[in-house]
Amino acid sequence: MSDVETIERLRHIGWRGDNLPVDGLRLARVVAQHRAGYELHDGHALFGAQPDGRFLRRGIDPAERPVVGDFVEVADGTPPHIVTVGERRSILSRAAAGERYERQLIATNIDYVLVLTGLDGDFNPARIERYLLLTEGSGAQPVVLLSKLDKCEDAALKIAALRERLPQGTPIHAINCKDPASTQELARYLQPGDSAVLVGSSGAGKSTLTNTLFGTATMATAAVRSHDSRGRHTTTHRALLQLPSGGCLIDTPGMRELKLTGEEQLDLFADIEALAEQCRFADCGHGSEPGCAVQMALDTGELSAERWRNYLKLHDEREEQAATLEARLRRQRGGRPIEAPRGHRSKRERE
CATH class of the missing domain: 1.10.40 (Ribonucleotide Reductase Protein R1; domain 1)
Structure with missing residues (x-):
């Protein structure tokens, strides 16, 4: 396969560069990370890989290790192993839970951060502001999605109040995650080559929305608690999915703690x-x-x-x-x- 064909294939999974690795290395994108290693996609096929030994050294900054969304150079072998992590055009991160300061990368090389919040008991403008603050400086555009439109009688009032709190021009979409017609307006953020990360609390409907955008029951879902509209963690790890629209969507587990990194500009x-x-x-x-x-x-x-x-x-x-x-x-x-x-x-x- 020619370099032109390879680059075009990589474009479909969000690659923006023009040069390919040399010395027998190949380029791929991190799709998921597990305890046993990484899942990568080279635009043609999915395959497993292990990190190079230097990524496992004690004391290394976790931000230097491969994360979901990264483009990495891979050396073939049994198994293939990740040699280097490419330059990141955008990084969404938070401070890890606990007293020790550590920055945790959520996703990289993304164009949009889709902040999903339910219009039911999950609705919390202050939490939405926290998500948007974490998005500042990431290099990605925030998009607020308000789910469970079909279950909310005062949706218009909540949306109007939220628009007054957020900066002018912040996209806000009220949707029913189960209805494909309701989610069609999100296609503008998931065009071929686009990458978006979906964030929000458990029970907001991230997995349901992912399934609707995908057209199949790709992600497991579960009912929310009636007293607070919160749900169980049905998504257990970050995973990058290629959507029928041509875009890439990174689904994430519900995050109960959203600590600032200290680098936000407010x-x-x-x-x-x-x-x-x-x-x-x-x-x-x-x-x-x-x-x-x-x-x-x-x-x-x-x-x-x-x-x-x-x-x-x-x-x-x-x-x-x-x-x-x-x-x-x-x-x-x-x-x-x-x-x-x-x-x-x-x-x-x-x-």
């Missing part, structure tokens, strides 16, 4: 930060100080109290994570100071 709340700059005093704590633009916006209803509280919560968490990240990088650099991520005043400074 662009989602640019309006609030712009308000803070209009305060009379540069060190305004946004409490009872005279001339506080934030408090005036809260009093007039221009800024909702709920969104303000969520901003403070996310800002403080970002600052704490940024400080942890800075300390970690400083240790790695032998104690030399590094530039701290930009941001508002810390919680301690406000108090």
